[in-house]
Amino acid sequence: MKRMILLAACAIPAFAFAQTVPKIDSSYANWYYEGRMELYNQLNNKPADILFLGNSITERGEWHELLPGKKIANRGIGGDNTFGVLARLNGVIQQKPKKLFLLIGINDIGRGLPTEVILNNYRRILTQLTQGLPKTKIIVQSVLPMNEAKLPYAYLKNKADKIKALNEGIVPLAKEFNLTYLNLHELFADEKGELKADYTKDGIHLEPVAYVDWVNWLKQHKQL
Amino acid sequence: MAALLLATGFTAGAQAVDSTYDNNHYKERLALFAKMPKQKKAIVFLGNSITEAGKWNEILPGQPVQNRGISGDNSFGVIARLPEIVAQKPSKIFLMIGVNDLKREVPVPVIINNYRRIAGIIKQGSPKTKVVLQSVLPVNDTILIEAFKKVTNANVTLLNNALEQIARENGYTYVNLHEAFADEKGQLKRRETPDGLHLKVSSYPQWVEFLRSKKLL
Numbered sequence: 001m002k003r004m005i006l007l008a009a010c011a012i013p014a015f016a017f018a019q020t021v022p023k024i025d026s027s028y029a030n031w032y033y034e035g036r037m038e039l040y041n042q043l044n045n046k047p048a049d050i051l052f053l054g055n056s057i058t059e060r061g062e063w064h065e066l067l068p069g070k071k072i073a074n075r076g077i078g079g080d081n082t083f084g085v086l087a088r089l090n091g092v093i094q095q096k097p098k099k100l101f102l103l104i105g106i107n108d109i110g111r112g113l114p115t116e117v118i119l120n121n122y123r124r125i126l127t128q129l130t131q132g133l134p135k136t137k138i139i140v141q142s143v144l145p146m147n148e149a150k151l152p153y154a155y156l157k158n159k160a161d162k163i164k165a166l167n168e169g170i171v172p173l174a175k176e177f178n179l180t181y182l183n184l185h186e187l188f189a190d191e192k193g194e195l196k197a198d199y200t201k202d203g204i205h206l207e208p209v210a211y212v213d214w215v216n217w218l219k220q221h222k223q224l
Numbered sequence: 225m226a227a228l229l230l231a232t233g234f235t236a237g238a239q240a241v242d243s244t245y246d247n248n249h250y251k252e253r254l255a256l257f258a259k260m261p262k263q264k265k266a267i268v269f270l271g272n273s274i275t276e277a278g279k280w281n282e283i284l285p286g287q288p289v290q291n292r293g294i295s296g297d298n299s300f301g302v303i304a305r306l307p308e309i310v311a312q313k314p315s316k317i318f319l320m321i322g323v324n325d326l327k328r329e330v331p332v333p334v335i336i337n338n339y340r341r342i343a344g345i346i347k348q349g350s351p352k353t354k355v356v357l358q359s360v361l362p363v364n365d366t367i368l369i370e371a372f373k374k375v376t377n378a379n380v381t382l383l384n385n386a387l388e389q390i391a392r393e394n395g396y397t398y399v400n401l402h403e404a405f406a407d408e409k410g411q412l413k414r415r416e417t418p419d420g421l422h423l424k425v426s427s428y429p430q431w432v433e434f435l436r437s438k439k440l441l
Contacts (some may be wrong), residue, residue: 038426039279046285064281064289065260071285208256 025111028084036077037088044094048073050224051097054104055080057144057206066215067224073097081107082121089125093132100129101223103141103184105170106204109162110155119169126177139223140174141182142167144204147195151203160193180223187217242328245301253294254305263288266314267441271321272297274361274421278428284441290314298324299338306342310349317346318435320358320401322383323421326375336386343394355396356440359384361405361423364412368420375421377410397440404434 051073052058059076073095077084085104092100102125108118129138143163151157167183174181188210190196195203199210206214218224253276266288269275275293292309294301302321309317319342325335339357346355362377384400391398405423407413412420416427423431435441 035425038424039282039428042426042429043282046282048285062256062260065263068261068263068288069286072281073285074279074282208259212259 024113024117026083028081028087030079032079033077033084037091040075040088040091043073044091046073046095047071048095048097050099050101051075051092051095052101052103053085053092054102055107057106057204058101058103060205061211061214062208063211063215066211079107080104081111081113082118082125083108086121086124086128089128089132093129096133097136099137099139100133101139101141102129103143105143105166106146106156106163109143109159109166110153112155115162115165115169118166119173122170122173126173126179130177130179137180138177139180139182140170142170142184144184144206145189145193145195147197147200147203149203150197150200153202153204156204182218182221182223184214184217187213241330241334243298243300243330245296245298245304247296249296250294250301257292257305257308260290262312263290263314266290266312266316268292268309268314268317270302270309270317270319272324274323274423275318275320277422277425278431279425280428280432283429283432288315296324297321298328298330299335299342300325303338303341303345306345307349310346310353313350314353316354316356316440318356318358318440320360322360323363323372323375323380326360326379326383327372329374332379332382332386335383336390339387339390343390343396347394355391355394356435357387357391357396357398359387359398359400359402361401361421362410362412364414364417364420366411366420367414367417372421381410397438399435399438399440401431401434404430 049071050063050067052061052063053075055076056078057076059074059078061074061076063074064072075092082104105118126140143166145163146156146159148157171181185193188195188199199206201207215224267284268290269278269280270292272293273295276291276295278291278293280289280291299321322335343355346353360380360383362380363372363375365377368375388398390396402410405413405416416423418424432441
């Protein structure tokens with residue numbers, strides 16, 4: 001899967017915030033994103049019990065099979081970032097899920113966006129979601145750690161501090177919006193704070209067993 | 225993929241048939257399937273990349289859908305993994321397989337023979353399962369990617385004619401997806417395919433709708 005998104009064709013002018021920093025890459029609408037949106041736009045009228053919103057880590061989860069009988073909407077898009085999520089919230093809101101799990105941000109970190117920019121997007125996302133879905137239980141999940149030794153992508157190396165900073169910024173935001181925050185590092189991080197080696201082949205994505213454990217962990221924490 | 229050429233008994237003496245299937249992706253998918261909880265009255269979509277790419281679960285929310293597509297899979301690979309699927313006694317199996325066999329020039333009679341073996345395995349292991357043999361999709365040879373140039377719509381038609389007959393012999397349903405996805409020249413509709421062979425992910429709701437219109441879902 002192409003994780004580094006080509007900028008030229010789909011770059012969108014950075015918003016005003018960007019004037020104080022060198023350059024903000026706010027693009028998201030690549031061919032893969034567009035393809036998924038063509039599908040999702042046909043499905044927005046289907047009611048969902050649980051909606052999973054995020055990037056490839058969400059998309060690759062077999063949530064339907066792991067939660068039989070539930071109406072699941074997997075709204076993960078490989079490569080997506082906070083700008084891409086913002087742009088598709090209308091469809092998500094239209095679907096009126098009873099519960100929504102959010103996990104987004106590693107691709108923002110991967111392209112070197114400043115933490116404040118990502119958090120500002122988080123604020124916009126949570127504002128729109130809480131306003132559009134007042135009855136939905138929204139669960140904000142921490143951005144996962146990575147496993148340095150297994151990462152083949154140079155642009156994702158040495159980002160542990162950025163992940164930590166982002167998650168530390170998400171915690172008070174979730175509190176401000178009165179939402180549940182889940183620290184997934186409790187499940188996914190080893191004693192060094194890295195993504196457990198057994199859970200990943202490439203240091204960032206998860207193996208099937210990780211999703212099984214994730215769902216069980218959410219159940220143990222009474223979130224599912 | 226390592227091009228192991230293995231002759232099956234069926235064609236011994238004729239020509240070598242590439243019956244390999246057990247590649248990395250196949251193994252990874254099987255490992256994933258093994259982790260999934262068993263479902264009662266499962267609706268199984270069984271096939272290759274065309275099945276795997278379908279977000280069947282999304283289009284049929286809340287239903288016990290299992291996507292058992294494996295990109296690159298062929299009729300030999302389906303036979304090898306069929307016992308596990310059949311053991312669950314699913315309520316329905318929607319099968320589409322064969323284009324990767326054609327890609328590597330497995331003779332149509334060999335593919336047909338594999339379909340008969342598939343039908344036999346399901347009959348024996350789960351006689352109550354409703355089986356839907358879906359026609360192999362046509363290709364669009366005006367834009368077909370190089371890797372699939374060996375696939376011809378003449379062979380697709382040959383195979384599909386046999387599938388219709390196998391369905392009849394076994395009391396299974398045959399659905400002709402060409403009604404939904406072929407243009408007036410019998411080519412895969414240009415607007416539904418990025419590469420002449422696969423469907424766009426946004427084309428699948430239409431597929432499900434077609435199966436519904438035939439009262440199969």
